[in-house]
Amino acid sequence: MKSLDVMVIDDEPVICQMLAAHLLKAGCNVVQAGNGEEAFERLSKGDIEVAICDIKMPGISGIELVRQARAAGIDTSFIMMTAFASVDTAIEAMQAGAADYIVKPVRNEELQHRLLKINDMRGLRAENRVLRSLVQGRREDQFEFNSAAMRELGRLVDKVSPTASTVLVTGESGTGKGVVARRIHQQSPRANAPFIPVNCGALPDNLIESELFGHVKGAFTGADKARKGLFLEADGGTLFLDEIGELPLMMQVKLLHVIEEKSIRAVGSEQSRRADVRIVAATNRDLAQMVAEGRFREDLYFRLSVFQIPLPPLRERRADLMPLMAFLLQRGAERMGLARVPSLEPEVEELLLAYQWPGNVRELEHVIDRALILADRGQVSCADLPPQIVKDATPLLAAQPAEGVDGAWPASPGDSLRDQVRRFECTLISRAIRDADGDRRLAAQKLGMGLSSLYRKQEEFETLGLL
Ligand SMILES: Nc1ncnc2c1ncn2[C@@H]1O[C@H](COP(=O)(O)OP(=O)(O)OP(=O)(O)O)[C@@H](O)[C@H]1O
Missing domain, CATH: 1.10.8.60 (Helicase, Ruva Protein; domain 3)
Known part of the structure; x- marks a missing residue:
């Protein structure tokens, strides 16, 4: 593994030092921060690849820090440290855009294992999104189920995969919505084209449109070269919009337009381009409730939920x-x-x-x-x-x-x-x-x-x- 730039964030100096010592030994470059404020300032430089971050800290909590980093467009991958009793909080952190979590007391081997996973993901992301989609498309999940509920779900997946239908996968965090989305792609006629996953909750509001639809050179300050956007990267394949409930209302309107017109316009461009993209969306929110509260557009909800796949929690x-x-x-x-x-x-x-x-x-x-x-x-x-x-x-x-x-x-x-x-x-x-x-x-x-x-x-x- 190339030497990763890692930051350890914990208000307990002993934990910080112990983890830092281990990471140094494992060949990482390590910096430490004792609270969220200090960490944010350091992360803003943009050179930290992975942050290992305590959830419970005085001042800015770990989850708040993830949110702030995402909103500021900081591309650090967060591994959250949690006490086992608070797995719920770890789940909240994943929803805020953290990459993974680890249970305290942190074991060195486990930390190394999680870092390796993240290193692979980041490496692939940097190399090429299309390559990543191919690697992620490997058949490496369990799809033989015993329960009646999952066998029925398997039937739904098999039926909808070969069609062009938009699919909405719902279920609690960690139930395997991403796994189902990939399975749909793999079983579709688009299997040899890219599968591009996007975490809508992790995209900063001010960049979301250009991330999805691309931009022309000079479209806004900092746009010094044109960008293709994830829709065009997924052309011919599947775009997996994870955490769709987090998409701002303004973007929901634009997304509906793209789905219906099958064409996109890059930020700053006058021209539309055709995009042949299948949408699979996922959420752990109650979208119908969000519609009732005016936080999710009804028209987009109806468009997405043409075919819903509800994933039951593991305990059921x-x-x-x-x-x-x-x-x-x-x-x-x-x-x-x-x-x-x-x-x-x-x-x-x-x-x-x-x-x-x-x-x-x-x-x-x-x-x-x-x-x-x-x-x-x-x-x-x-x-x-x-x-x-x-x-x-x-x-x-x-x-x-x-x-x-x-x-x-x-x-x-x-x-x-x-x-x-x-x-x-x-x-x-x-x-x-x-x-x-x-x-x-x-x-x-x-x-x-x-x-x-x-x-x-x-x-x-x-x-x-x-x-
Ligand atoms: N059927 C399965 N076979 C193997 N691994 C699975 C399966 N379902 C889920 N997993 C594993 O569980 C983890 C969570 O899966 P996934 O990310 O798809 O869940 P999710 O419902 O999308 O979660 P979130 O809402 O937090 O994004 C992954 O590491 C995945 O590999």
Whole structure:
């Protein structure tokens, strides 16, 4: 890795110094800042590539600093440091435009892993956006799902991909909206053309129009050469407008015009050009609510939501957890160059299956990456999990309700044989869980079935209203 210019921002001098010492050893050029104000001043010079920034600081908070840096057009990638209990805040930071987050206490190996990821991304960005879109287009995500909700989603994705339709992907932060957008592109006739992702929340208001539509030389102070703009870079391909809810109203009008007319005009130009671009947009906001509050244009909302794909949070599709964990373990081990893929001890599996995952797949990915770094002898044990996860998940594990125990059976009159079998299964599984005091692994063992099948069945019963 070429030597990165990194800034460590934390109001605790000891943490600053420890991280700086490690980064220096790893070959980075490091500067330190003890608060947001000092950091902003230094970042304004424009030569810091990555900032490792505490979220909670007196004065300007880490999140506010990300916002200010974005608004000022500073191109630094932020990795936020957060206490595990405040993953929600980390999610807010990602929405403000941070590139990643890391949980305190920061482990050197993990920090290095995240820096490598960011270094790759920045390198590609600097080299060529088209190249980046090709690299990002590699098939490297898990798309085999167990849950009924995700299988239905897969069907929607397969149906809409080959068409020219605009798509709106909605869902909580970290559910995989970007992954779905890429999948749509890869399965479309545009697959060999660029896929250009744009984070609308990270574009400074004063530059957004020229970023999207380009500008001619001399269009405004500082425009010393013409710029093509992301729409033309995506010509023939797909433009992924992430965090579309953050687009200012004035830009929403222009975007609608471009979508409808299929032509764009660069800032300062008199002439329009045709642009053949498919739009996939994503948001974790409630756009309908934003329309009601006058913060999002209704006409653009209708245009975008012709085809909506809602991504459920991970906690509502637990049947996907096992395959996702296996996939992320494998991918993480490959990326870290491990000789073999560590396995999860049964208690670890149980805890991860019981946890609520407020940060969704992104959070799961972080937990797995961390565990891969810590695992000894090819086994991930509870000690390799963030203590907060163990703390949060343990009571859930013990208290998992076995409701609906006897209510499902006997069958109602008129039930088909299949319905009756389902009801019977539901009763047996619920009873086994109750008899095992909520211990699903034990219940699954007694019933002679796998734990993931038990979760899958439970989810199916929930969907059918049997539980
Ligand atoms: N199906 C999947 N297979 C593999 N990795 C996934 C999958 N879904 C999500 N991820 C991983 O989770 C992380 C978050 O995914 P992504 O950025 O697509 O989420 P998002 O919903 O767009 O989040 P945000 O709203 O914060 O931008 C990524 O690192 C991605 O690789």
